[in-house]
Amino acid sequence: MSPPVERNPSDADLRRWRRYLANERAEAAVYRDLAGRRAGSEREILLALAEAEGRHEAHWRELLGDDVGHPQRSDLRTRILGFLARRFGSVFVLALAQRAEGRSPYEDDDDATHTMAADERIHEEVVRGLAARGRSRLSGTFRAAVFGANDGLVSNLALVLGVTASGVSNETVLITGLAGLLAGALSMGAGEYVSVRSQRELLEAATxxxxxxxxxxxxxxxxxxxxxxxxxxxxxxxxxxxxxxxxxxxxxxxxxxxxxPATSADEHEAIGTGVGAGASSFCFFASGALIPVLPYLVGLTGLLAASIATVLVGIALLMTGAIVGLLSGGPPVRRALRQLAIGYGAAAVTYMLGLGLGTTGI
Incomplete structure (x- = not known):
């Protein structure tokens, strides 16, 4: 990429520069909003990022000159980021900002400077570091919550579909689904508590x-x-x-x-507490496992109930997959589709098994 040169910009150039200008303004506002919810070094880092985006904004303003025009709206992605920053200021916003910095078009744009492209690459790493702090604080309880919800959705959908396919009565399907919900939630909560508690005890023994x-x-x-x-x-x-x-x-x-060692407290914080992890697993498994049972609770039966349960669980799987993708810094759509494919695959196997058992009369 070469430095910008003097030339007569086309209408397409002006539109692109104005879009860049709007995005830089919006991104600087996002960082200032996040800084307003932070203190100490995190606040200073975020304000420094906002200042850097201001330098980029000045570059596009200089190129535009008298053609700067009226202030334009930033693109949809940046507007969503700003909306979340103003209302939440959480690790989700930092994860989105990390992805936004990583998709900067400046490296392939001859009208941006080498410095601006380098800034965006470094900004991605700065935001990654800030997001990593939040991910570390969330990792213990959040892991239990995501695993619990996903297991509840998949296991109880598979159970309900398998029993439905065998041809038993609606009452039997409902009782089976509720029993699966309670048994799974208790098992997940107890298992997560024992797992995290044991991990902490091992860590304490090594401290x-x-x-x-x-x-x-x-x-x-x-x-x-x-x-x-x-x-x-x-x-x-x-x-x-x-x-x-x-x-x-x-x-x-x-x-x-x-x-x-200075890291022992951080390790304890990262894995969370046994009670918190166990409670999260219980509640989220139960909430996930309840979704496949909802159609049967309202009196629907047969294929209609199974179809609605499958659709509801699919929506929930897409949401949990997207959340995991956002927090991990990965592509949320791909993570969502992966969750959906795994969940539906497990449900399809048990449904076919239920059909086979119903046909043979077992």
């Missing part, structure tokens, strides 16, 4: 005892057993010696020593 710092003043400075602690944690002999020396110097200077 150094804070009281060990009380032994530091009494260590033999020449032998310095503290080096063995750091070598056991994976440091080389030289790194362990340097780290141990640093701890002892800090104690001499300040009268205190900390030999525990």
């Amino acid at each position: 150094p005892n804070p009281e060990a710092r009380a032994a530091v003043p009494y260590l033999d400075v020449d032998a310095n057993e503290l080096t063995l602690v750091y070598r056991a944690r994976g440091m080389s002999a030289e790194e362990a010696q340097n780290r141990a020396g640093e701890v002892l110097r800090n104690y001499t200077a300040h009268g205190s020593a900390d030999i525990t």
Whole structure:
């Protein structure tokens, strides 16, 4: 891509520049809105991003000159991003902003500078880092919620369709679906609680005892057993010696020593709590498993009830897949279709099995 050159712009050029100008204004507003909901370094980073978008805005304004025209609306994607930023300011917005920065057209546009294209690439990484903080805080409970909802949707749809296909009465299908809901929700909640609780207990067992710092003043400075602690944690002999020396110097200077790793609290936060994960799994499995049962609860029967249940579950699967895609920074449409294909595939297998059992009279 070469630097912009002096030329007479065409009508298409002017339209494109105005669109870029509108988008830069909107993106700067998004970052300012997000900054208004943050504090400390995150606020400073977001305001710096807004300032950079302002520089890009000035570039397009300079190119347009007297042809800048009336302020235009930004594209639909940027308007949606601004709407979400003003009302939520959450990790979802940062994930969307990350994708928006990654789709910048400046690298292939001769009217944008090399610096602007480089800015957009770096902005993607900056927003990725900010979004990663939110993803880390969400990861434990959110994982349990997504897994719970998806399992409830797929397993209970498969169960209901399989039983429906066998030709049993509507009452039997309804009781089976509600029993599957309760049994699955209890199983998911208990399993997630035990899993997360066990993970935390293993992490606690590997976390150094804070009281060990009380032994530091009494260590033999020449032998310095503290080096063995750091070598056991994976440091080389030289790194362990340097780290141990640093701890002892800090104690001499300040009268205190900390030999525990700085990441242990973050690891605990990332996996969440057993109660939170278990409760999320129970509630979201139950809410997901309720959807396939709804048509039967209102008195529908047979193929009509099964069809409506399948459509409702499909919509829910598309939504959960899109949410996962947004949070992971991946393409939401592709993630949504993947969820749908997996769910419908499992349901189709059990439906065919139910048809076979009904035909043979088992």
